[in-house]
Amino acid sequence: MTDNSALDPEDRKIVTLARSARARNAVPEGAAVRDETGRTYVAGTVALDSLKLSALQTAVAMAVASGATSLEAAAVVTEAEGASDADRAAVRDLGGPGTPVLVAGPDGSVRTTVTAG
Numbered sequence: 439m440t441d442n443s444a445l446d447p448e449d450r451k452i453v454t455l456a457r458s459a460r461a462r463n464a465v466p467e468g469a470a471v472r473d474e475t476g477r478t479y480v481a482g483t484v485a486l487d488s489l490k491l492s493a494l495q496t497a498v499a500m501a502v503a504s505g506a507t508s509l510e511a512a513a514v515v516t517e518a519e520g521a522s523d524a525d526r527a528a529v530r531d532l533g534g535p536g537t538p539v540l541v542a543g544p545d546g547s548v549r550t551t552v553t554a555g
């Protein structure tokens with residue numbers, strides 16, 4: 439586990455936003471991404487009959503739809519131990535393989551940081 443107080447303030451912000459999205463919408467996951475200009479995009483899991491997206495995929499899609507051309511970082515709050523391959527691929531598509539993905543538990547504590555690689 440990572441001490442959140444040791445995180446960069448901007449990284450701590452996206453973890454907090456992701457946690458808030460998860461709680462506010464009562465969804466399995468919340469996510470947030472920060473683009474190359476510092477703008478943030480926050481999302482929860484989408485689970486419709488005709489459309490299923492993870493929170494991180496939704497946040498990346500929101501960034502793209504808003505004109506972002508790159509990502510600086512991503513965060514996901516989840517019960518899972520790590521970011522899925524599909525989530526990392528979405529972040530990699532926009533941010534590149536070195537983009538950090540912070541994975542936090544429901545309490546907001548960062549468990550690990552991986553790259554989109």
